[in-house]
Amino acid sequence: MTGTLLLALTAGMLGAVNPCGFALLPAYLSLLVAGTSDTRGAVGRALTAAAGLTVGYVLVFGAFGLALAPLAGWLRPRLPWLTVTLGVLLVVVGCWLLAGRRLPTPGWSARAPRLTRSWPSMALFGAAYALASLGCAIAPFLAIVVTSLQAGSTGQGLALFGAYALGMGLVVAVAALGVALLRDGLVARLRVAGALVPRLSGLVLLLAGGYVAWYGWYELRLAAGRRDALHDPVIRVAAQVQRALADALDRIGPAVLLAALAALLLAALVAKRAHRPRRP
Incomplete structure (x- = not known):
């Protein structure tokens, strides 16, 4: 049983960087960074977002495996269209951020964008992932x-x-926490970073969304029997990157990831205490 659990744990880690959706991980990190406008609560924001994304991801897989498996033959040919649609939506969001706009705030406040802070929105992104x-x-x-x-x-x-x-959650949490702490550290040291970070996030979203849409188009061309899809240079380069990430995660293993998460949490705690104002 222990060996099977370890196999499932490793499969979840590799599922975060699967060939179809691995570009959505930097897209998710970009949304997380773009949606934070203050340097407070970086750990809470990152872990909450990681938990939401993980829950959305595994619930969709569970629903598909248990309830939708009989419809797999009907759903599978239509999945690439969902991939293309998701990629196009990410491109639109990336262009929005590149133009200097902020993500919309659904009904709370016009100040700090909260779309990417909320647990439900990250769960929806995890479902799309x-x-x-x-x-x-x-x-x-x-x-x-x-x-x-x-x-x-x-x-x-x-x-x-x-x-x-x-x-799955280990990979996402380590990446999210590392990026959140790096982002907050940059903004704390460089005032100009506060204006640049959303635009850089928009650029990452634009590139990631473009790749996701292209991958969906690649799958549609494969299904149509087009031979040019077999030699697609974009997919070939992306596959090399994806394999390198998957091999690295496989070599690292869950124990090292857990240690990295603990180290990041400790670093966040130390940084928080260092910046806490001292009482006279």
Whole structure:
């Protein structure tokens, strides 16, 4: 059982950088950075956003594996269109930020944008992340988790589901916390960074969204039997980057990721105490 749990944990880690959706990880980090306008609560924002994204991701996978598997034949040919749509939406958001605009605040305040701070919005982004990743990452999930549930091993299946979610969440949390602390440190030292960060985030979103839309188009061309898709230079370069990330995560393993998360949390705690005003 321990070996199977470790396998599910590793599968969740690799699911965060799957070939279909790995470009959405920097897109998510860009949304997280662009949506923070103060240097308070970086740890809380990053961990809340990571938890929301992870929950959205694994719930979509769970729903697909348990309830939608019989419809997989009908859904699979239509998934690339969802990928293209998601990519185009990210390109639009990236252009919006590049133009110096802020993300909209749905009904609370016109000051700091809260769209990317809220747990539900990150869960929705995680669901979109999962939809873009289904074509590449659903097979390991089905093989490890759903097979155990369908075989009647409910306890083991739920444990594997939790391990998969933990693996995904580890990668996202380490990346989110590292980026949030780096962003807050830059803004604290450079006033101009406060104006540059949203635009740089917009550029990352633009590039990531463009790749996601292109990948969906690539899948549609493959399904249509077009041979030019087999030699797509964009996909070839991106596949090399994705394989390097996946190999690095596989070599690092969950223990090192947990240690990195603990070190980042400790660094955040030390920084918070260092900046706390002293009482006279």
